Amino acid sequence: MRQFILYIAGIFSILFLLYVYREDNQQLNDKSSIKIYASGSFMSSWGPGPELKALFEERTGLKISFIEMSDPGITLQKVSFSAEEAMGDIVIGLDQFDIARFTDKVRWKDISHLNTISQSTFASSGLNLNELKNSDKFMNFIPYDWSAVTFVKRTDSNYQINYLPDLLKPSLKSKIAFEDPRTSSPGLQFLLWVASTQSEDQAIQFLKDLNTHAHSFSPNWSTAYGLFKNKNADLVLSYITSPIYHLVEENDANYQALEFKEGLPVQVEFMGLLASCKNCEAAHKFITFVQSKEGQRIIMNKNYMLPMDKQITEGTAFDTLRVFKLLDFKVYSKEEINKWLRIWSDIRKNDG
Incomplete structure (x- = not known):
């Protein structure tokens, strides 16, 4: 009796798998x-x-x-x-x-x-x-x-920022929420923004200083922006369109996208x-x-x-939206991107 039940169960299992396979194939081949x-x-x-x-x-x-x-x-x-x-x-x-x-x-x-x-x-x-x-x-x-990618602040803050090195001002110590370039597109934009506007030695030193100066390096944009929204940070790496979101969705005009003299990178x-x-x-x-x-x-x-x-x-x-100075869109090689990601990983490992 037990063997018969197992036999019937096996037959039903095969029929079920055939049905699922047939349904999947129909869905796969559905030209609509x-x-x-x-x-x-x-x-x-x-x-x-x-x-x-x-x-x-x-x-x-x-x-x-x-x-x-x-x-x-x-x-x-x-x-x-x-x-x-x-x-x-x-x-x-x-x-x-x-x-x-x-x-x-x-x-x-x-x-x-x-x-x-x-x-x-x-x-x-x-x-x-x-x-x-x-x-x-x-x-x-x-x-x-x-x-374009930039930093967003609340309009009632008094920070004067015109160039990337201004981010290292003592008044901004532990006040800026960044995204980690290894796991976030805006973070990678920032990393290559620094690399493209400074000499290699200057860029590496700037990143080392920033590593101990920032509030945080979050794994993604939403986490970093949440820190900013909750007022754990005064600035956040985001997009020039972020203030538009607050204006349209929240009727809140208290957000500003910052201009940088170097020009802004574009995603x-x-x-x-x-x-x-x-x-x-x-x-x-x-x-x-x-x-x-x-x-x-x-x-x-x-x-x-x-x-x-x-x-x-x-x-x-x-x-x-105001007219921002933009950097020309640049096509980076995989090798160039990976080089700067390795540099950043070494900085985080040694100084983080």
Whole structure:
């Protein structure tokens, strides 16, 4: 009797696995469904993902499924291991450093013909992306939003900051919340901002001094910004668009993005299409949609980043942003990025 029960249980297990396999394959081969790797914040109820999904599905009849990408490097490594069995079609939310460091792990489709936003449009935003044209790395990726990185303070604070070395003023000791460049995109922006505006020796000494001067180096932006919001820190490394968030969402104008004489570094976010995509033509439609005025407006209002087309900001709170001096967008090599990350790791290990 016991053997019979085990036999029946085995049959049911096999049938169940076959059913699951069949369902997964049907979903995988469903040509009306696009699968998109995206960050948790992009997919969240307050992020742009749900609204983009709803409007795109309504207009096209196609379906979107998001797959959470907690870490671009790990996600793309998993995709490289699974090769042709990868579930996703599109990867959205890669910045220029992710592309330099991680995207050679997998193959990508050429989608340059889908880029509907011209270089002159970028220039109207004060954004110089000319270097992209000379980089093979970026041929397979399309930018969809951007913001300059800077420090944000409350307007009732009296700190006078004009240059990066001003961050080392005694009055700012233990008052600035940073993000760790090893785990955070704004943190890496800051590290290379320092490296690009000072000699190597000066930059290393500045980082050593900053290591013992800062309030903290958080693993991500949200943790650092939380310290600032809770008044544990007086300044935080963030984006020029952060005060717009407080103005729109909280009706609070008590936040200011700082200008630096050196110029501000720029973070640009991109999307790409995996060579192993199952629904490539449908994915093309989504990539085009993200660049449309409706798509750009959703991303601006939900992601609190600037659209690639400046016209989208007209008549909105984003149109009130002051004009900041920006550094030219620079394409860094993986070796150069890793070199400065090693320098930072050594500083943290020896002086932290």
